[in-house]
Amino acid sequence: MQIVLRIQPEGTQVLIPASLPLPEALLTAGTAIALPCGGKGTCGRCRVRFLGTAPVPTPEEFAEVSSNELEAGWRLACRHILTDSAEIYVPPSSQWVPAKDFFAQMPAVWAHRYRRFLLRVPNHCSLQSEDLRAYVNEHLRQHGHTHPTWLGRAPLDLPKSLSYTPTRLQVDLYDDYVLRVHISERAATRSPLGLAVDVGTTTLAAALVDLETGEVLAADSTLNPQARVGADVMSRIRYAMESPEGTMRLHEAVVRGIEELSRRLIQSTPHAYKDILVAVAVGNPTMMHTLFGESPQSLGQAPYFGLWYGPRIEAVSCGQFELLPHLLLVGGPMISGHVGADLVAAVVATGLLAQPQPVLLLDIGTNCELALWDGQTLWVTSAPAGPAFEAATISSGMRAEPGAIDHVAFTSDGQVLIHTIGGGPPKGICGAGLIDVLALLLEIEGVDAAGNLQPARECVESLRIQPSAHGPIYELSIFAHGSQVPVTLTQADVRALQLAKSAIRAALEVLLHESQITPAKLTRIYLAGSFGAHLRASSLQRIGVLPEDVAPDRILSVGNAAGAGVVHMLCRREAWEQALQVARSAKYVELAGMPLFDELFIEHMQFPSRP
Structure with missing residues (x-):
């Protein structure tokens, strides 16, 4: 049975199968919904409005949505299955429009694959x-x-x-x-094309690349369709474990996502689908397993081994990729059950192994991957940072889009400068803004070293602390010019940030310990990933994510290094061979069950104190 779904304000109208979960139905129509809590109905971020008859509210909606909003037709998308035709308004705050770049500078001379x-x-x-x-x-x-x-x-x-x-x-x-x-x-007139694919847990991104010149012709990204079953890798692994068809559904979801990106990329260029000959994909081990239709269950159980780690090369089976039936699908090499081909690609893009002195690479996200090159050995590990730095579980958190506070700092006269993306009134705060706010609060003692908000302290004009309606918990309210409502940072938000920063810092210290290197010897710290590109080094050091005895000018943002790396791996024989070398030679450090990591995690829960 087919039903009609109309989406406002875009005015999109599509025919879809009945009985699809609403997030999946919206995704089918090209509108991705943010599901930070994995569709459990606990975060309230997937609000949509039924413009006709609305379904009966669920218990989760009574808890997350006000009675006036419920009466007006507002619901949580993750709580409903669409059985009848509907017209639905999806506000920008509920949509997910991620972006990843694939900038890759090709050398003057290179060996073509x-x-x-x-x-x-x-x-x-x-x-x-x-x-x-x-x-x-x-x-x-x-x-x-x-x-x-x-x-x-x-x-x-x-x-x-x-x-x-x-x-x-x-x-x-x-x-x-x-x-x-x-x-x-x-x-004679057809260019050979390839796809460079970055399969992220949250974001699925692809670039259309000329295989002869290495030129990125177009790039696009979308929410990973697997996100409807959970926001992190463990939720995907549990889904594969608990559902008999879970692995195949995860596989089909990511394949359909790649095909949708391929369709959009081809439509933006004068090329045809048959010109796409090969795709090289990178991602963490769970994403790589599901891409190739393999169960990720072993990655969620000790000793956390994958079914394979080396490169995987397959001709896609008939019907697997409907738009690309003759595609050669290449999976980049992985290092361990927790460190995937995306970090390998980032190492290739940054040229880590060519550095004569110690260099550190961090890809900060829901799962933070770290690589330390000591001049002879590449040490790697992975830390479960969670979604706090990406603002997914923060009370006023939002992705980096217009209206998000992305930078907060003191001016020369002691005032607080609050910057929003697009320059408009604040609607919320993204990860980079959160880190800046926390660093500023530590400076003015609005937060103590243990992470407690200090309600008795008078802060500067734009920042003030007041009691919340939740008892002995206090909220920091940020009132910027033109703001309609306060943007809040709660005690629970600070705790979530503490856990995230402590996991990353403890993992970093473990690698330094294993390589017998002090922080002062690091000549560069590269911050990779679309999130890392917006972070301020001084703020990361102030809250304790990075050691303070590294000069700030040694800390560099390198953008989507995995995206740049996979373009090189797609086109250049030298880059592909280097990726194989990285995966073979890297020394993986397992943090689970390591007493040193546990000790460092507890130690770095404290924020650095100023003398």
């Missing part, structure tokens, strides 16, 4: 016979490709009959994999 060969067709060779495959193989061997691989089927892009005999064929080769054989006259 993609190559094209032009062959003259011999008179005795039939276009539809095994003779053609043998002839192609012999030609490739003469050019140094001793073991060409056809992956079980001949990707012949040739007509069954011709009114003429073509004089030349073109063979598209990727490493030693034959991607396509076609008539060269027809291929």
Whole structure:
């Protein structure tokens, strides 16, 4: 049964199957909903308004939505299944529009993974016979490709009959994999394209890349469709464990997400789907397992081993990718059950192994991955930071979009400067703003070293502490110019930030201990990820995420390093070989059950004190 879903204010109208969960129905229509709590109805962030008859409120909605809002048709999207046609208003605050860049600067000279060969067709060779495959193989061997691989089927892009005999064929080769054989006259104007895919737990991103030039033609991102079953990797693993079809549903969700991104990328360029020959994907181990249709269950149980760690190369099965039926899918190499191909790609992009002195790389997100190069050995680990730094579970938290407070600082005359993305009135606060606020509060003693808000202290004009309606808990209210409502930071928010920063700092200290390096010897600290690009080094040091004995000018934001790295891995043979070397040689440090990590975690729950 099909029903009609109308989405406002975009005015979108689509036919969808009945009985879909509302977040999935909205995603099918191209509107992604933020589900920070994993769709449990506890965060209240997925509010939508039914413009017609609204469903009966659930107990969770009585707790999270006011009676006036319920009467006006407001509901939590995660609590409902759409059984009838509906018109629904989705406010910007409930939508998820993530963004990741894929900027990659190619060197002047590089060895291509993609190559094209032009062959003259011999008179005795039939276009539809095994003779053609043998002839192609012999030609490739003469050019140094001793073991060409056809992956079980001949990707012949040739007509069954011709009114003429073509004089030349073109063979598209990727490493030693034959991607396509076609008539060269027809291929003259077609560029060979590849997809660079970053499969994040929260964000799914892809770039359309010219395989010959390395140019990123277009890039796009969306909410990972798997997010409807949970916000973190453990929720995905539990789903695979508890549902007989969980693994396959997770696989289908990420495949459909990649196909949707492919559709949008192709529509933004003059190219065709058949020009996309290969995709290289990176992500954490759970995402990589689900991408290839493998169960991630072993990643959630001690000793937390994956089913594989090396590179994985497959020709997609018939019907798996409907828009890209002849795609060669390549999974980047991983390091351990907790450190994936995304960190490997970031190491490649930043050139960590080429640095003569100690360098640290942090990819800060829900799961923080760290890599420390001491000049001889690459030490890596992973820390469960949780979603606090991304503001997902913070009382006034929001993603980095217009209206989000992203920076807070003192001016030269002692006033507080509050900056919002887009310059408009504050609507909430994003992760970078949270860290700035916390650093500022520590400076003015609005928060003590133990993380307690100090209600008796008079703060500067823009910041004031007042009792909340929840008993002996206090709220910090930020009243900026033009703000309609206060943006609050509660005691619970501070505790969530403490847990996150302590996990990251403890993991960092463990790597320093294992490598016998002091923080002062670090010549660079790279902050990777779309979140890391907006962080202020001084604020990270003030709240204790990073050691204070590293000069701030040594702390650099490198943006989406995993995205840049996967573009290099897609196009450049040297980058791919370096990724394999990184994955083989890295020394993984397991934090679970390590007494030193537990001790450091407790120690760094305290905020640094000023002398």
